[in-house]
Amino acid sequence: WxxxxxxxxxxxxxxxxxxxxxxxxxxxxxxxxxxxxxxxxxxxxxxxxxxxxxxxxxxxxxxxxxxxxxxxxxxxxxxxxxLTIAPGQSxxxxxxxxxxxxxxxxxxxxxxxxxxxxxxxxxxWGWLWFITKPLFQLMDFIYHQVGNFGVAILITTVIIKLIFFPLASKQYASMANMKRMQPKMTELKEQYGDDRMGLQKAMMELYKKEKINPVAGCWPMLIQIPIFFALYKVLYVTIEMRHAPFFGWIQDLSAPDPTSLFNLFGLLPWSVPSILMIGAWPIIMGITMWIQMRMNPTPPDKTQAMIFNWMPVVFTYMLAQFPAGLVIYYAWNNTLSILQQSIIMKRHGVKIELFDNLKGVFRKKKPASE
Missing domain, CATH: 2.70.98.90 (Beta-galactosidase; Chain A, domain 5)
Structure with a gap:
């Protein structure tokens, strides 16, 4: 595949x-x-x-x-x-x-x-060759200007973010509007109780009245998935990326991060099994993903909240085996998304939930008897 x-x-x-x-x-x-x-x-x-x-x-x-x-x-x-060749001819x-x-x-x-x-x-180049090859050509052009493919990935990420900025703005604006409507949605849930049909109808009327499209926030993310996969193909199949260094311990962007949390990133003299190779960059990526998810309110449903909490951990483990260049892209993309989402939410007058969510995570919980 x-x-x-x-x-x-x-x-x-x-x-x-x-x-x-x-x-x-x-x-x-x-x-x-x-x-x-x-x-x-x-x-x-x-x-x-x-x-x-x-x-x-x-x-x-x-x-x-x-x-x-x-x-x-x-x-x-x-x-x-x-082929007939006559005598004396050639x-x-x-x-x-x-x-x-x-x-x-x-x-x-x-x-x-x-x-x-x-x-x-x-x-x-794969099925998405019309995206994959131009993406490589862009990165290759930047590489010849800066002399480092890792830096070229970072700059390419900024360019991609600029291209998708209008879509991302709509996504975050839709999320901001949904947050603004959260109190009204809570009132509707309390009003209709177990009447799911009535609640759904009331919410649709609320969306129509406030001109909110709940699906609008998903489309920009779906559209960017081919870009993510195309970049993965570039890092995986192009020989130009083979043994291409970044900085520090990343000496091959096409290979996974060679460090591991379980030997303290090389401080302990222990050969870590491949299943436990979770390097520094995957952890950085997981932290940025966790912070980005904390920008939004914690879902009231316990199952959704559990998925919300464990998703960064799962992605950290999964992407630990991916090329380091892709993980660096993901971490940098998350960082840019956090900044972009903060600016757009502030512009729409919506409270940024990050700091309250962080306080909730680290605040000492009181015993149930209290």
Whole structure:
């Protein structure tokens, strides 16, 4: 679901990219007959090989698995047209071969220089390639200006936040309006009690009267999910990110944070099991997520409140195994969102719940007898 490793090719001037796994070819060889133009080959995460026949040659290609002798996988082709060479004459046949690192700028340069259609798609940009590749190109441009891919991620995050600022403003404005209506909603709940149908109808009338769309706050978040996934793809599949350092202990943005809370981030001489590798940056990300969630009132429902409290912990554990660059992006994005939400809420005259929520967390609870 995240990365294709195996066979791939573009068979014809109008064809898309064909992907075949080793497993599928191991079960049955794949043939592509009567193609003109295009290319085909084998790829893994960072490296690839490809054969590019002459643009005017009609050929049959195949992806095969052989078990005679040493088992092997193979991509090859044969020309369909017979070539007749008269005595004393000569003919040229030109086939290009690529083998090496899948550097984006190199593949794009070959695509343009030799008119090799979709040659840059040897990199698995995924279904969202129209977002993923431009996002990488933006980060790569910034990297060449600042000399650090981690800083490029931070600057790219700011640019993304600026692009989505109108949507985010609507999201936080909707949240602010919902908070302002909280006392009236509480009154309605007390008024209707167990009459859920009546309560729902009354709330819909309240939303209509106050011109509030309760779903408006969700759309900006949903729209930004493809950006999040595209950035994950960039960090995961591009060789430019491989071994790219940030600052301090992060020497590879494509790998997880190498530190762990359970050996005090390297102070204790203990090799931590991979399941307990929760580094400094995932913890920073979890703290920013926790603070962001505390910007809103605690849900009155106990189940929702429990989810509200445990979600940052779950995300901290999950993202600890993700590339450090993605975790840094998430932490920085949360920080910017906290600042943005504070400004918008203040502008709408809505109380920021953060400090009251923090006091509630750290305030010593009285015994039930009191």
């Amino acid at each position: 995240v990365l294709h490793e195996g066979f791939l090719g573009v068979f014809g001037a109008d064809a898309g990219v064909t992907l075949e796994t080793y497993k599928s070819v191991g079960k049955e060889n794949q043939s592509f007959d009567g193609a003109t133009g295009g290319w085909f080959g084998v790829t893994d995460k960072y490296w690839g090989t490809a054969v590019i026949p002459q643009a005017n040659v009609n050929y049959d290609a195949r992806f095969s698995h052989f078990t005679d002798g040493r088992p092997r996988y193979q991509a090859d082709y044969s020309d369909n047209a017979a 003919a040229d046949l030109k086939t290009m071969v690529f083998a090496g690192a899948k550097e984006t700028n190199t593949l794009t340069a070959y695509e343009n220089q030799y008119n090799i259609r979709l040659f840059d798609r040897m990199i698995d």
